[in-house]
Amino acid sequence: xxxxxxxxxxxxxxxxxxxxxxxxxxxxxxxxxxxxxxxxxxxxxxxxxxxxxxxxxxxxxxxxxxxxxxxxxxxxxxxxxxxxxxxxxxxxxxxxx
Numbered sequence: 040x041x042x043x044x045x046x047x048x049x050x051x052x053x054x055x056x057x058x059x060x061x062x063x064x065x066x067x068x069x070x071x072x073x074x075x076x077x078x079x080x081x082x083x084x085x086x087x088x089x090x091x092x093x094x095x096x097x098x099x100x101x102x103x104x105x106x107x108x109x110x111x112x113x114x115x116x117x118x119x120x121x122x123x124x125x126x127x128x129x130x131x132x133x134x135x136x
Contacts, residue, residue, distance in 0.1 A: 044118055046085040049098055049128040053079035053106065053113070054121065077110050078135070079124060088128075098128050105135040 046052050056078045084098045100106055112130035116123050 042082050042118070044083065044123070046083055046125060048085050049088040049096075050085045051081055051098065051100055051106075051126050051128060051131065052083045053081055053108070053124045053126055055079045055124055056105070078105060078107055080105050082123070084128075100128070100131060100134060107132045107135065 042052065044052055081100050081102050081104045083102055084100055087095045087097045090096045108124075108126055108130050109132065113124040113126035116125060
């Protein structure tokens with residue numbers, strides 16, 4: 040999928056990875072009981088914000104990274120029918136290895 044969205048500054052576009060639909064014991068969870076996704080795959084990252092000296096500070100993540108973010112972080116959008124999130128770099132808690 041070619042992304043038709045280019046993030047600016049320290050913004051990152053993420054596609055959320057849905058939470059598990061079953062418990063470890065095998066019970067199927069209804070939609071209302073599922074947690075909001077807090078993990079996603081980076082599709083695109085902006086060039087970074089401007090520092091005090093007007094030089095770009097790079098973004099720590101790149102396309103393809105799987106990141107963890109706060110439960111209510113970012114802005115949810117829909118592009119070509121696909122659910123995406125736009126996050127600030129500071130909303131990202133870590134990169135999954």
